[in-house]
Structures are given as C-alpha cells and as structure tokens.
Amino acid sequence: MNDRTRGRAGGGCMTDQADGRPFLKVEGVSKSFGGVRALSEIELEVNRGEIRAIIGPNGAGKTTLINLISRVYPPDRGRITFAGRDITRVPTHRIASVGIGRTFQNVALFRGMTVLDNLMLGRHPLMRPGIFSSGIYWGLAQKKEVEHRARVEWIIDFLEITHIRKTLVAALPLGLQKRVELGRALAGEPTLLLLDEPMAGMNVEEKEDMVRFIFDINEELDKTIVLIEHDMGVVMDISQRVSALDFGVKIAEGTPDEVRANPAVIEAYLGTAAQQASR
Amino acid sequence: MLTLQNVEVIYSKVILVIKGLTLEVPEGGIVTLLGANGAGKSTTLKAIAGLLGAERGEITKGGIGFNGHRINDRTPAEIVKLGIALVPEGRQVFEHLTTEENLLAGAHTRRNLAEIRRDIDLVYQYFPPLAARRRIEAGYLSGGEQQMLAIGRALMSRPKLMLLDEPSLGLAPMLVQEIFDIIAQLNQEEKVTVLLVEQNAAMALTIARYGYILENGRIVLDGTAASLRDNEDVKEFYLGLSEVGRRSYRDVKHYRRRKRWLL
Amino acid sequence: PVADGQSKEPIRFGIMYDQTGPTSVWGVPIVAGARDYTRLVNKKGGINGHPIEWVEHEMGYKVPTAIEGYERFKAAKVVAFWAWGTPIIYALWERATTDKIPATTPGFGRADAADGERYRYVFPMAASYWSQAGAGVKFIMDQWKKEGKTGKPKIAFLYWDNPAGREPFPILEKLQKQEGFQFKSWAVPTPGLEMSAQVQDIVRRYRADWVITHIWSKAPAISIKEFKRLGFPMNRVVSFVWGAAEHDMIAAGWDVAEGYYGMQFAGVGADYPVHREIAQMYKEEGKTPPKEMFEISVGYNRGMLWVGVMIEAARLALDKYGWPLDGAKLQKGFEMIDGVRGLEGVAPQLKITPKDHEGGGYVQIFQTRGGKIVPATDWFHGYRDVVLEAVYATKEGKK
Amino acid sequence: MVNRECGVFFSTYAADMRLFPLPLTRWTMVGIAGLGFVVFPLVASDYFLNIANLVCIAAVGAIGLNLLVGYTGQISVGHGAFIAAGAYAGALVVTRAGLPFWIALPFGGLMAAVVGAFFGIPSLRIKGLYLAIATLAAQFIIEWLIIHIEWISGGAESTVTVPKAAIGPWVLDTLLEQYFLNLIVLSLAIVFAMNLVRSPIGRAFIAIRDRDVAAEVIGVNLFRYKLLAFAVSSFYAGVTGILYALYLGAANYEQFDIATSIDFLAMIIIGGLGSILGSVFGAFFITVLPMALRVAVDGAVTAALFLFPAANISHVVQSMTAVKLILFGGLIIVFLIVEPEGLNKLWRNIKDYFRVWPYSY
Amino acid sequence: MRFLLDELPFFLELLVSGLLIGMMYALVALGFVLIYKASQAINFAQGEFVMFGGFVVAASMRYHGLSLVLSLALGFGAMVVIGLLMERLVLRPLTGRGVIAIIMATIGLASILKGLLLLIWGPLSVNIPLPIREEPVEIFTLLVKLVAVVGAIISLVFLAGFSFLFLRSRLGIALRAVADNQTVAQLMGIDVRHYFALTWVTAGVVATIGGVMWGNMIGADVHTALIGLKVFPVVILGGLTSVPGAVLGGLIVGAVENLAAGYIDPFVGGGTKDFVPYILMILALMVRPYGFFGEQVIERV
Ligand SMILES: Nc1ncnc2c1ncn2[C@@H]1O[C@H](COP(=O)(O)OP(=O)(O)OP(=O)(O)O)[C@@H](O)[C@H]1O
Ligand SMILES: Nc1ncnc2c1ncn2[C@@H]1O[C@H](COP(=O)(O)OP(=O)(O)OP(=O)(O)O)[C@@H](O)[C@H]1O
Ligand SMILES: [Mg+2]
C-alpha cells in the first residue's frame, strides 16, 4: 500500500518531492496564550501522500498546532512552509486556496444551512462571485454555479451522504456531521487535509466507515492527511508515521510501532496499562 | 432506584426520538446505555434530568421514577435536589467561571460551607490537574481537564445517581482509563449509582454490570455486561472484534470497502 | 339657532396631533383646548348653522402615520387641517398644495412660509421663529434701556441643535450687526436632557447679561434648573414659545423658575371671556372643565387659538363664497382674517393677508411670578422690517 | 421558502437550483404578482394606496437589514442613518445635478452603501452586541453631519425638497403612479436579494453568521464579506431613503431617527430573521399595526363615550392613545412568544397546509 | 500662559461636573449591565425602567402627597412587580429562544411602560424634590452641584455592592453560571427562573434610584427614558459585562462630553456632546473589542 501511495504522490501536479523538500514543514514554531505555553519550538515534516497522526495528552497542543498550520492564529515564532511556499503570514482566508483544508475538533459546520450548501461553501475559494452577477443570477454566474454543484455532488456521492443532501446540518447526528465536515473540507480541493479528531464520539462501526473514507481520500484522491486522534487502534492501524506531543513539546516521532513502544509516550499518554491499543 | 417505563420523547411536537423505552438502574449499580450516533441516548438522559423543555422536547408517554417519586414533570433544579446529577455531553463547563467557581456552582444545592470545601478538596484529589488550575477560567482548560471538571462539578451536589453522557469523548487513552477507574471508585467508595452512556463500548462493558443497547429510540438488546460482551452483534458493531480477536481498521477495505472507479 | 344649526351639513377639519411621541406634553392640553372651543362654537350654532366636525388623528410624531392621517383627512373631505411638527409639514405641504387643502402650522415649520405667495396653502398663523427672534432681541434691548444700563448687552442664545432650533440664526445675526450687542450661541443636542456644560459656559466663562433660549420638551425645565444651580438670575432669561408653559415651571419647580420670561403667541391663564363661556358650558352639562384649562393654560389656549383661526377662516369664507365650502375657498378665508372673533384676549391682533400668512408676527412676553405666568408686556412685534426682508429674500436667494 | 415536494424530481442541477423549482410555488408567485400589480391598484382607494406605498418602501429597507442581520449575523442599529444618507444623496443628485430619479435611486443607494461600509469597518474587530451598539454611533454621527454641513442639508431647515419622480414628461404624481414605482422597485429588490442569498455571496454571509472562524479557514474573507454585507444592506437602506424622499417630496432627517432603526429591526424580527419574504411581511406588520391600533382605539373611544357619557372626551382620547402604546408593545411580545420564527413561519405553515389540501396530512 | 491660568478654573469645573454626571450615567448603566450579565441581552427598556421607577416615586409625592421614603418604597414595589411579571410572562415563555427575541421583547416592554405611564399619569413632567440644596456649593472656587455628588456616592455604593455580589457570594456564582450557560446551570440545581426574576427585580430597583436622582436633575416624565441612550457608550466603553466598567465608562463619557461641549462645540457649530462619546467608543472598541473590562468571548476551535 505504501508503494502505491508513494507512486501516486510522485505523479502529483505541484510536487515538491522532486527537490527532496517535505510537503509540509513546521520549523521552530511556538505559541503562547497569555501565560500558557501551548507549543514550543515544534518541528514537523510531513511528506506528500502521507497519513500522519498526531497524538498526545489533552492540552498537549495538538489542536493548536493544526490551528497554526491552518492560520487560525499566527505563531509567536517559527516558520511554516507548505508546498515550497512560506505560509507563515498568509491571511487566514487564503489558506484554503493555498491547498489546505481542515475539520474541527468541535464540529464547526454552518448550522443554518443544508448539507449541500455547506459543501458548496467549501468551494468558496474556487469561486469569484460578483455582486451584480450574483444578484441577477443569470448566464455565467448560473453556469458556474452548476459546474460547482456538479463537483459537490460528486463528493456527496463519494461520502455516501446523498440521502441527507438537503437536510439542515443542525438536525444531523454527530457522526454524519463529521462526515459532512470532511466533505466540506474536500470540496475546496485541498492537497493537505488536517483532521482534528474525526472519529471522536463514534462507535466502532462508524469509525470503520470513517477510516474507509480516509483511506480513499488518501489513496484515490491523492491527499496528504494529518490527523489528530485519541483512539490508538485507529492511529496505529492507519497512519504511516506518528508524532507525539506533550506539554507543547514533541516527545516522539516514528512509525506507529516505534511510538507505541516509546517510554515517554507510554508515560505521558498511553498509560502503563497500554493494552488500550489492542482493544 | 431509577426506572423508565415505556417513555416516549418528541421534539418540536413532530420528531419522535424515543419510542417506548423501558430501563432500570438498580441502587448502587453501574448501568451502561450503548447505541449508535443519534440513537437517542443523550435524549434519554436529558429526559431524566428534566432538560427537554429548553430544547422544545417533551415526554409524551410513560413515566420516569426515582426512588418512588415520579419525576416526569419536575424542573431540573428539583431533580438535582432529589439527588440526580447529569454530566452533559461535550463537557459544558462554565467558561467564564474559574475551575473552583465551577465546583462551587456544582454545590449550589448545598449550604454547609465546610462540607463543600471538603468535597472540593476531594475532587482535587481525584483529579490532581484541576488543583493546579483552580484559578483559571474554565474556558481555557484543555478538553480532558474540562471533562474532569464536569465530572467533579457533578459530584459536588453529592448525587445518589450520576448520569454520564460520553465521559470519554475526546480524551487521551490514559485519561479514559483514569476516568473509568474513578467512576468505578466513586461507585464503590461513595456509593454513587451510575448510568453511563458511552461510545467506547469496550470500556463501558468492563465497568458496568448491566447494559442496554439503544437503536433508533428503542432498546434492541439488554443483558448483563458479560452476556453482552459475548453477543455476536455487539462484538461486530460495538467492540470491533472478529472471530480471531481485534479487527484491524486497515482491514476495512478488504470486506467493506467498495471499489471506486475514478476517472 | 341651535336646533336648525344641527340640521345643516357639517364643516370638517382635520386635526393631527401627538399624544404618545416626543411632543405629547403639548398634545394633551392643546387638543383639550381646541376640542372645548369647538364644542362651544357648535353649541352656539356652529358656523352659520353648520356644525364643525373633527377628523382627528393621533400620529405619535411619526411621518408615515402622519401621512396616513392626511389621506384620511382627504378621504373625509376636510376643508383645512392642522399639521403637527416640522418633519411632518415637510412631508405634507406639497400634497396639501396639490390637493388644495390649507394646512396650518402654528409656531413651527419654516419661517419663510410666511410668504403667502410662495406657500399658498400653508398658514403659519402665529409668530414664526424669525419673528420670535426679533421680539426677543427687542425685549432685551428695551429692558436694557429701561434699567438704564449703558453699553450693549452680552446675549447668549441656547438652542436645540436641529433645524427648528437653528432657524432663528439669520435674524439674530443680522440684528447683532444692526444693534451691535455681543452674541454667542450654544447648542443643545437631542434629546436635550443634559446641558450643564453649556450653561456653565454661558454663566461662568461668557458671563452673559441676557440669555435667549429656544428649546423644548424637557429642556426648558432642565435649563431653568441649571441656571438656578449656577446662580444665574432667572429674570435675565427669555424663552421662545415652546419653552414657557406651565408644565415647564411645574417640572422645574415654580419657585426655582421665579422671574423667568417666556414668549407667547396666545394668551395665558383662564381669565378670558371665552374661558367663562366654556366653564358655563360644562356647568350646564353637569361636568367640570378639564384641569388642563387651568393648569396648562398655555397649551389649552393655543389649542383654542389654532382651531379658532380655522373657524374664523371658515366663517369668513362661508360669508363671502357661501356653501358648500372647500379648501380653495377656505384658503381665501384664511387670507381675510383680521382678528379672531370669540377669542378676544387669547388671540393677538392676527391679520393674515395673501402676502403675509404669519399674520403680523405678534407675541406677548410673560413672566413667572408667584406660581403664575403673568404678562410682562403687551402684544408686540420686534424688528418686523428685518424679519419681512428675510422672508421675502429667501425667494430670490435660494431657488 | 422553497419546500421540496416529494414526487418532483429534477433532471438537471440548473432546474433544481431555480428560485422557485416547483410549478406550484411558481404559480403562486405569479398569482401574488398579479394581485399586487393588477387587482389591488384597480380596487384600492387613495387611503389604501398610501398604506401600500409606505409598506413597499419600508419593505425594501427591511430586506436590506435582514441581509445584514438575519443572513450575515451582524446586528445594526444604524439603519435609520443609512436611510437618511441615501435620502439626502438622492435628493441632492436630483436637485443639484438635475438628474432623473432613476439615476438618483442607484446613486443614493451607492452613497448609502459607501457610508454603510464605512460604519461597518468596526465589524472586523467588534462582534455581536458590541457591534450593534457601535452601529448606533452612525445614527448620531450622520445626524450631526446632516445638520451641520449646509452643503448636504441645504440650509438651516436641513430639508431638501425633491420634485416628484418623472419619466421624461410623465410626472409620477398620483398615488397610483407612485405605487407602481415603489412596487417595481420592491419587486426588483426581492428578486435581487433572493438571488443573492443563494449565490456564493449569500452563502458566505450565512457562513459568517453561523461560524465565522470556520468560514475564514474555508476561504471566506471575513472583512470583505462583512463590509459587503454592510454595503448591500445600506444600499437597500439608501434606496428606501430616496423612495421616501420621492414619495414625500422632501428629504428630512428627523424622520429617520433611532426609533426608525428600531422599527426596522422589529420588522425583520417579527417577519423572520433570515427570510426575504419575512422582511416584507414584517414591514407590512410594523407599518400597519399602528394604523390598525388607531382604528381600534377610535372605536374604543366611541364605545367609552357611549358607556360613560359623563367622561371628558379629551381625557378618554388621551387614555386610549396611551393604550395604543401598550398594545403595540404587548402585541410584539405576544407575537414573539407564539411565533418565534416570525411571520414567515406562519406563511410557511399556511402554504404547507394548502400544499396538501384537501388532505389534512 | 496667562490664558491657560484663566482657563483652568473653567476647565476644572467642566471636568468635575462631567465626572459627576458620568457617575449618574453609571447609576443607569448598572442595571443594564446586570441584565446583560444574566441573560446576554441588551435591555432596550433600561431608560424606561429609570423613567417608570422614578415616575412612580414622583407621582406618589406630587399627586398623592406621600413622603419621600414611602414613595421610594412604592417605586421599588412597582419595579419589583414589573420585574417579576417580566420574568413570568415574557422571559419564561421565551426560554431557549435566543438573545434577539429577548432584545425585541425589551423593545416591546419599553413601549408598554411608556404607555402605562401616559395612561395613568399623563405626559406632564413632575419634579422630584429631594432634601438636597439646589444652590451650588463652592469648593475652591469650583461650583459643584450637590445632587450630582449624592448621585455619585450612590453609584459607588452600588458598585461596591454589586462587585461583591458577583465576585464572592454563592448568589454571585449562581448568577454568573446562569449567564454562562442556562441549561447547565439548571443541571447544577440552580433555578434559572428565580435568578432571572432576581436580576430583573434588582435592575428595576437600581433603575428606580437612578430615576429619582435623574428626576430631581431633569424632572420625571416619559422623556426621562431617553437617558437610556446615554447608557450605550457608557456600558460599551466599560465592557458590557463589567460592573466597575459601567462606572469607568460613565466617568469617561461624562467627562468627554462635557469637555467636547466646552471646547469642540465652539469650533464646529455645536452639538458634539452626543456623538463625541460614540466616536470615542468606536475607537476604544477597535483597540479593545470588549471594552475596558468586558469579558472576552472564549472561542476555541
Ligand atoms: N484560544 C486559546 N486561548 C487560550 N488558551 C488556549 C487557546 N487554545 C488553546 N489554549 C491552551 O493551549 C493548550 C493546548 O490546547 P490544545 O487545544 O491545542 O490541546 P489539544 O492537544 O488539542 O488537547 P485535546 O486533545 O484536549 O483537544 C491548552 O492548555 C489550552 O488551554
Ligand atoms: N432539540 C432537538 N430537536 C430535534 N431533534 C433533535 C433534537 N435533539 C436531538 N434530536 C434528534 O434526536 C435524535 C437523537 O439524538 P441524541 O442526541 O439523543 O442522540 P445520541 O444517541 O446521544 O447520539 P450521539 O452519539 O450523537 O450523542 C437524533 O436524530 C437527533 O438529530
Ligand atoms: Mg484538540
């Protein structure tokens, strides 16, 4: 499977693999909130086509790291490069067009809209709406809208949410909301997907569905994925590499098996009764 | 101690969510309620705690009894006074109150300051990270800390029955273990009866003695924890076990994934 | 004549007022006065036997509601109507002109509407803000001389910061040049609840000899209190017409307001013949007259005057052009008014002409003394030449 | 407002995305338009035409405010000021430059949009009710500017007299002609707004309302769209202002005070936040309610005088007018309680009822 | 230099009277903050509360000849009843309906209170005589109004009281919990209705005191309600959720508007008093979006 992934990544359009640089690179990034040091001097390199898991105790700074990459906040210090481009100072609303999509730990869908509209919004960075053409909604504007709609319908189909296409998201159970959020991120045609606990609150069956989507997205849609997850079963099974944070510091990195065996990780995160992973 | 008799819950007068649910929690026990997303688990707990009103929901049929009182029509405040505490889904702490003030708010029904102080210290003993953050606004705590706080806060009312809605949601494995340990400990030492809603069925079925499985607003299966653990369907859908032990997530593609034809 | 008077067709007036909005203090006594006077006239046989009928409309000082009222008036075929409030007359005067329904705007609206040739269907029919400015200055200059002071007075002008409040400026500035007194102005912005800084400036820094105030609503009472609190003599303050009613004194406290001067375009008090007739009317009905008649006589009397002028115009029009009346005839009626019969003492020597719809611009200055508002001057007008020059100058000047 | 009927399927996305995808709703719309454009003008007296005019004019502004408050979630209490800005800008273009009304309409709208966008700048940093109060500043500042800058206000009266709208030699001076003008503008405003809210821009507005952080990460430029929302909303306000000026024959700021802003807020809340048609219903409700109350109160006065002939009529009238205020407030509250989602919800219920008529389910 | 010396007394006098007036604004703003804290809603009827409370006192004294103390008791009583009715008839049915509905309801309430006042007592303005001298006192050549001094002292007393209430007591924690999350507060056994009633009643009582002080300053009638407009810049500057903020905001607005009237008005043709505080408010908000002491919204994604 790894081979296949690598091969595909090599054929990508905006490849940076060629010059040997990592796809996403976080260098010496720090972030404090008031007195709280959420992240210090974090280094992270993610290769194109990878599925990377980030683990760590609650409050370790995982979400903060993703927030920094997706430019929800600026880092206090350090540099973030993505696809060969320094994105440390890119305005937040440009991050989607740079090619980064994400989901949120606490589902952040637009509750007053249908699933379809949420996904259409995901395509916002690919649209150039004009106020007059929008208000008149005729000709080109309509044609564009239909094109986007076709693409969104493809994603809806892909994620198997066709039956709830016109449902208000507020009325959906959490599991489906997470799936819709994933769809919204996909709709922006990102090359890197940041998923913050995409499987929290799901039962095994639902997790399996989600895993299946993640695999498909990674392999067949050729997206690089960084995900935060507390379910060690999932993390160990699907990721190629794992980075572990604790107290804002990276304490371990490597293959799932390496990280699972790392004493610091056991100490801080898995607990001595680390049978967790095998449940 | 707690009994639900054929309860039916409707939201906004039209959405029937709980369809005749019967359930019992014996004094001193730990009972777990499992079920898929949207099955109506949270709704059940809200119905018990009297919280449906705020969400335009109502109990249209059936009765909820607690120690012989019928509590269908009581206000949440009255229900708390009877000794029921709910730890709501998604760690809803009072963001602008400090950790300690959250705990004090939890003790609202009590008057004896000395006892309250003692219980606060007890909570800090159970959850040491909270002690270090007692003066910090709870909105700034990490997810795990907030979950601890929510449980601790519920303890402050000295409940006889604690309703826990997915306490392990979003917690690190070590903490999940800890929290379940603490729940078991509370059950044994403080004699708190527990009704636990969980997605982490493996964990829940280890500490619970009895379990119910809720689907689409109906109980589809119930039994002792041990019997549930052995049930084939439970194994497949809630525990993720195949005949040979734990099923790897990697395998999903082999038997569930459909081939996609991409152009 | 009572019996057959009732059998004749009625004459309808549109009466628009505010009893719930910002001018409600005035709405209540003015309507009470107007209503009582109308009833009295009807009781005495109406206008040549035609009873007067009201189409009334409370509009809370809101323009859309006021327009609704106007449409009601129109549908009810009124021959003339009261407008109420500056924004409202702006919204209505054009329609009134097109529909040929005379509108009265006593004591508000624009001063240059006195020019009857330009605003044919608008009748200010009482001293405009320009005339009030002229009268105020004249009063001060007279007092100054009377007290034997030398030099020129230092006059402060405290005004509401809106169009109506700023309206007197052209006249005041002109008079300052002409008379050479010192002059400075202070604005009170809406809602006019607080003016300590302005009063402090007038009293403590500018050290005015005389103050002219042109404020309304609660502001007059507040200004009285402020002047008092800073020790300024109250008998050096003279107010325009909307700041000198009993309710202002009640709000400030009569003793606090002792000495305060105020302008009136209708008489004050309940001692005129017409009041006795109204009291008699109530007595015959076995009722007591409304308390407004005595307590807020300023408003009550203005109400009588406002409707009295309309009645007088109708009477004149009916005499000259005969039944049926319409707006155009009534317009002519207004232009023939020379004194208001039946309201002797309450009304000034009003003389409306096709050129002068203001009717002479007369005011009388009253003073607060011993819990009462008593006359301090006779009816007079000040610097009429300056005012009229301004009225007719705007025609060429602006459009 | 467009409920999907079961049994109706669409073969193209374009068909599915039409404003009124169902034949039934399409015909309802045609019917309503027919009522508004043909039947009503034929039967209405001047009195009712006047009310209809006022409702149309207010509805334009209400739609605008709803775009900002209901769709974008930025509460504004400065709408009255933006209406005033538009009224003066339009009036000045007509009187100073002698341009026809159909230029003044968009021009005044644009000026108001600029002013509105300017006062929307704080929305970048300020949120929620803090922003609401910040917009109140617009009311005070614009009012001050209008009074104190003679070039705008045209002199001490701060009133600009505006000639009636005219198309060439044809002067729209009857209520009927003005009704058509106002109704056409309102119809355009409705269609434009309905299109806008289902366009990418409208979606961005709603996204900002629902979850601004997520919207930003997804690629919505918050600053740009918030300002745009303020601008569009104020454009509508400006058009309302000019329509008022044309209708009344003068632009006068005193009629656009804080109470106006609050009235407009009431319209959209009563009508239904986030609903275009709701705004129109709300405008109708808030415009007509005082008139209806007046009729009721007039009746009550007559009844009271009949029952208590000894009462002083002036006092009875005075009390009853006060009752009007109480009823106005009371009805608003009652309305909020019984129909929290506004008149629009009521309308939907009626529609749903008739859609399945004659079966009750 | 000489000019400055000449100017100084006047400047000081403006400043002092502005600060004192500012404290009186704070008195009105306190109740507003209270309601905002408890229900996250702007009370558009705050001015009407002040108007109504004050007028009940004024009317009792003038029309019924009652003593000040008795009248005050009546005023408090009336506002307690209104507060309770508000909770029972309006807030309770609106539970869980969002802030906007509550805001709109306060607009309705404002209209009702105005109507009630006009219905019962009519539009006449009534003076509230207080046993405080009208004549100014002179302190170091500065003229100071005694009413305003008393008003300022009352404000400070309430500031202290409320601060204690919110920070320390069981009641305070419960109130803040309700403000933070009503549903969860109920789960703690906190009777939300009870506390809503309490805040509205308290706000009403404070408003009555404000109404009496302002009634003495400017007379009591329907227009007293307009003082509510002044509250907005005051509470925003201080932060909607902060009791000390209300006082600080009051001081700033009071001082700034007085100085603007004294020093800016002459150059621009007047009337700046009302909008200068608003400009200041916006500028301040751009720097501190939640006012000086306002609670930051904690937004975690
Ligand atoms: N917006 C913020 N303001 C203040 N502090 C914050 C903010 N966001 C995060 N923090 C703090 O930063 C630290 C890291 O938080 P973060 O949310 O990144 O943790 P996490 O690793 O995602 O934890 P979890 O697994 O519980 O989600 C925590 O101590 C948290 O309290
Ligand atoms: N306030 C509400 N109004 C309408 N429907 C609701 C409401 N709350 C919940 N529902 C619906 O009721 C069903 C049950 O919801 P509930 O939250 O009880 O599920 P759950 O079993 O707790 O699921 P989860 O695992 O996601 O927490 C869901 O389909 C949900 O969409
Ligand atoms: Mg996290």
Ligand SMILES: [Mg+2]
């Ligand atoms: Mg749940």
